[in-house]
Amino acid sequence: MSRSIDYGNLMHRAMRGLIQEVLADVADNGLPGNHHFFITFDTTHEDARLADWLRDRYPREMTVVLQHWFDNLVVGDDGFGISLNFGDSPERLFIPYDSILTFVDPSVEFGLRFETQDQESEAEDAEASPPLRARRDEPETEAEADAAGDEDEAQDAEVVQLDKFRK
Template sequence: MSEGIDYGRLMHRAMRGLIQEVLEGVRDNGLPGDHHFFITFDTGHPDAELADWLSDRYPGEMTVVMQHWYDNLEVTDEGFTVTLNFGDAPERLYIPYDAIKTFVDPSVEFGLRFESQDAEEDEAREDDDTPPDGPGGKMPAPKPEKRDAEVVSLDRFRK
């Protein structure tokens, strides 16, 4: 049986489902009104697909804008594919939902930010009570201190 409920992982899955639903609506009906998206993603994610010159230029992360010109939007359960224009050079990108770091629609002051997978794994290790192996055999691991919940403000995404 599990030690507890992993609310962080459940929330990330729900937020990625929200992004999928929004993109499906855009695929089917286009971008309504003044809506547009800034999507920052990890270009080094193993499932991300982008032109070599883009991954060379943006080796860690990249922010793309879906607003005036985008084409061939395809949405799946794992991610989405879209063709965007980079200085009159159309390029097709595949962005897995797991690679998304931020998803912002400034027209309605809405934004989502995802912690990196490394940060989640580091936090999981901090919460692990398994003692580390040391040169003298098993060493006792200190219990992690309890922390208060952190409130995240979306003010930074407002106009």
């Protein structure tokens, strides 16, 4: 019976813990400086809570912006609740950490991307990148993402053999 360490899930948990810690600090102290967040999440996640009209408008995923106006940010162990303004109409959302697809803070060019199991399977079939990438060059808008094109691909790491440093 062989057993292996599931580094992918461990990294996902650690990165979601990072998001939880950042949001808890913002809930306690507000957004510092020019920091702001673009958070894309899976609206089909069973624990995601949003108004029916928002779910109808965003049937698969939705990006919310935490910047100028948000209220009642409550950070929990499984996700966070927040009130956001949609056309002068405040709406309450609950976003589970497991539903987060991307977390970007463009003010410091920091971003995280999480891929689902289906995406991981497709990526393995296509010999694509690992399931989680911490990135500092996420585009701020869809237009910038489209313009980035192939520049968005992950770079391969160089493997260094320690034997060449031995005397």
